Amino acid sequence: MNVTVLGAGAWGTALAVLLQRGGHHVTLWGHDAAYLAELRKSAKNERYLPGIALPTEWQLEANLAAAISSAECVVVAVPSKAFREVTTALANFAGILVSVTKGLEHETGLTMCGILAANAPRASHAALSGPSLALEVARGIPTAIVAASNDAEVANTVQTLFHRPAFRVYTTTDIAGVELGGALKNVIAIAAGVCDGLGFGDNSKASLVTRGIVEMRRLGIACGAQAETFAGLSGMGDLMVTCFSKLSRNRGFGERVGRGEKPDAILASMTSVAEGYPTARSACHLARKLDISTPIIDEVYAMLYEGKNVRQAVQDLTTRESKAED
Amino acid sequence: MNVTVLGAGAWGTALAVLLQRGGHHVTLWGHDAAYLAELRKSAKNERYLPGIALPTEWQLEANLAAAISSAECVVVAVPSKAFREVTTALANFAGILVSVTKGLEHETGLTMCGILAANAPRASHAALSGPSLALEVARGIPTAIVAASNDAEVANTVQTLFHRPAFRVYTTTDIAGVELGGALKNVIAIAAGVCDGLGFGDNSKASLVTRGIVEMRRLGIACGAQAETFAGLSGMGDLMVTCFSKLSRNRGFGERVGRGEKPDAILASMTSVAEGYPTARSACHLARKLDISTPIIDEVYAMLYEGKNVRQAVQDLTTRESKAED
Numbered sequence: 085m086n087v088t089v090l091g092a093g094a095w096g097t098a099l100a101v102l103l104q105r106g107g108h109h110v111t112l113w114g115h116d117a118a119y120l121a122e123l124r125k126s127a128k129n130e131r132y133l134p135g136i137a138l139p140t141e142w143q144l145e146a147n148l149a150a151a152i153s154s155a156e157c158v159v160v161a162v163p164s165k166a167f168r169e170v171t172t173a174l175a176n177f178a179g180i181l182v183s184v185t186k187g188l189e190h191e192t193g194l195t196m197c198g199i200l201a202a203n204a205p206r207a208s209h210a211a212l213s214g215p216s217l218a219l220e221v222a223r224g225i226p227t228a229i230v231a232a233s234n235d236a237e238v239a240n241t242v243q244t245l246f247h248r249p250a251f252r253v254y255t256t257t258d259i260a261g262v263e264l265g266g267a268l269k270n271v272i273a274i275a276a277g278v279c280d281g282l283g284f285g286d287n288s289k290a291s292l293v294t295r296g297i298v299e300m301r302r303l304g305i306a307c308g309a310q311a312e313t314f315a316g317l318s319g320m321g322d323l324m325v326t327c328f329s330k331l332s333r334n335r336g337f338g339e340r341v342g343r344g345e346k347p348d349a350i351l352a353s354m355t356s357v358a359e360g361y362p363t364a365r366s367a368c369h370l371a372r373k374l375d376i377s378t379p380i381i382d383e384v385y386a387m388l389y390e391g392k393n394v395r396q397a398v399q400d401l402t403t404r405e406s407k408a409e410d
Numbered sequence: 411m412n413v414t415v416l417g418a419g420a421w422g423t424a425l426a427v428l429l430q431r432g433g434h435h436v437t438l439w440g441h442d443a444a445y446l447a448e449l450r451k452s453a454k455n456e457r458y459l460p461g462i463a464l465p466t467e468w469q470l471e472a473n474l475a476a477a478i479s480s481a482e483c484v485v486v487a488v489p490s491k492a493f494r495e496v497t498t499a500l501a502n503f504a505g506i507l508v509s510v511t512k513g514l515e516h517e518t519g520l521t522m523c524g525i526l527a528a529n530a531p532r533a534s535h536a537a538l539s540g541p542s543l544a545l546e547v548a549r550g551i552p553t554a555i556v557a558a559s560n561d562a563e564v565a566n567t568v569q570t571l572f573h574r575p576a577f578r579v580y581t582t583t584d585i586a587g588v589e590l591g592g593a594l595k596n597v598i599a600i601a602a603g604v605c606d607g608l609g610f611g612d613n614s615k616a617s618l619v620t621r622g623i624v625e626m627r628r629l630g631i632a633c634g635a636q637a638e639t640f641a642g643l644s645g646m647g648d649l650m651v652t653c654f655s656k657l658s659r660n661r662g663f664g665e666r667v668g669r670g671e672k673p674d675a676i677l678a679s680m681t682s683v684a685e686g687y688p689t690a691r692s693a694c695h696l697a698r699k700l701d702i703s704t705p706i707i708d709e710v711y712a713m714l715y716e717g718k719n720v721r722q723a724v725q726d727l728t729t730r731e732s733k734a735e736d
Contacts (some may be wrong), residue, residue, distance in 0.1 A: 215612070220611035226614045226616060227611075285549070290647045315620075319621055320623070402552045
């Protein structure tokens with residue numbers, strides 16, 4: 085299949101490598117021509133995927149219209165803040181669109197597939213999400229993930245497209261559950277990272293994460309998702325890896341917040357995007373609109389956007405009264 | 411309250427320290443008088459709780475009958491293999507018995523509170539379980555845990571007994587769910603450790619753990635537990651910390667198995683008990699008896715008891731056909 089991946093960051097590049105290894109004709113689009121020229125020349129991406137030999141037979145393209153002109157499937161892997169703008173180019177695209185970006189648009193509360201439905205109404209839409217650190221996928225380490233689409237046939241097509249011996253793809257039609265799980269877990273991961281940064285242990289983090297998935301599920305159900313999706317790979321599975329892995333960007337961002345660094349300064353120093361930062365704001369806003377209780381998300385918002393003292397925020401989360409577990 | 415803790419290993423000692431700090435009159439029983447004399451003399455336990463100052467005003471007692479003679483509550487923290495024998499001494503005890511041991515008796519399939527019900531029919535029974543690495547609890551790092559009893563009043567009493575500012579205790583009446591979650595997660599943690607030992611990454615481990623909780627819940631429900639308990643602290647919470655923490659004994663045991671060491675040799679070299687080892691056998695036996703599908707538990711059993719090649723076992727788990735996520 086002719087597949088174009090939009091976004092040449094860690095995840096877009098890792099998926100392009102995977103698709104190329106799967107025998108597809110791959111075009112990788114990035115907005116920075118000089119950066120692509122460097123990838124072409126070196127066949128390496130030391131910034132995002134150190135140690136991985138990149139293919140040489142793929143197309144690297146900085147012109148968006150050219151990149152999608154002969155695509156049957158477009159995989160969108162740009163940061164959430166650029167998602168709406170980049171996907172306006174897909175207005176007439178009638179193939180399969182797969183979002184692999186995890187976020188919520190602040191103004192609308194839309195997931196990325198919600199934006200695709202608005203920007204590319206002729207296309208079929210799917211989301212791919214699960215516990216999948218980009219570097220591990222590029223290294224060929226066994227990974228399992230979920231392809232979600234309202235249309236089961238589209239989910240099956242995406243499954244076949246990505247499936248590899250070390251990359252198992254499961255399917256579901258609960259696209260809302262998969263996308264909300266993917267977006268919200270990044271906010272919980274920031275809280276988990278703050279625990280790490282404060283020197284709190286694994287006991288604290290495990291109880292935080294356990295209550296975190298309750299919030300994710302509660303908010304997800306209010307948005308039309310199915311409860312059981314949050315117990316699967318795209319919910320609990322992805323949450324675990326994001327909260328416990330040393331490789332997780334959002335956890336690492338939170339760890340630096342926990343150590344007392346200022347969010348703005350951390351963001352400026354990171355080469356990758358910590359999607360949990362904008363999602364904390366969108367999710368908090370959405371929860372208030374829907375009147376859903378989300379104490380962890382609220383404390384993350386307060387730490388990142390209102391300058392709340394991190395130790396106080398975590399203390400406020402961990403010193404609530406004992407009661408029956410809910 | 412007069413509380414006696416049976417078992418002076420890491421967890422028993424950490425809980426005795428916690429109870430002493432909570433103002434209770436604590437007696438700690440261990441079968442080895444010389445070991446207790448050393449604890450008394452040094453006020454330290456470098457083997458299990460390095461760096462922790464032990465109380466000096468508690469009782470250390472090697473005589474079991476004397477240790478329980480004036481107890482209102484007895485906390486049982488001995489390894490599962492010694493549980494039935496030690497608790498025969500409680501035949502006439504009519505106070506509150508709290509099991510903090512995680513295991514399943516092989517011959518009967520009973521949980522530890524099941525053994526207490528048989529051995530100490532006059533007492534009230536409860537189990538205490540959750541993500542609680544002993545060393546972190548002794549260090550006063552915030553921890554949340556669940557007190558379970560069929561009798562809600564007993565659960566509330568146990569909650570009050572253990573509650574401390576950095577040790578939050580929730581209550582539930584689903585004692586089967588809490589005990590089975592605690593026992594079975596150690597088996598999944600061995601599988602997670604094997605993944606680590608083989609050099610597989612966090613993606614693999616997250617998908618294994620996500621499917622692990624499905625097995626735990628399935629087997630638990632067949633034994634009368636409530637599904638939602640497995641989503642709480644004593645299920646998913648404890649599972650996460652046991653599978654991801656460097657401090658976890660069962661994960662560490664699995665990691666060494668994954669590196670090719672023989673189970674017998676590892677067990678002989680460990681100072682603490684890896685309860686997942688006997689539980690793998692009991693759980694596999696129980697699942698066959700109840701006709702419940704438990705592929706991960708079965709592979710752990712095959713690796714530990716039938717000499718199955720670890721790489722083959724993990725491969726058999728990770729290369730099953732793609733399908734809809736269940």
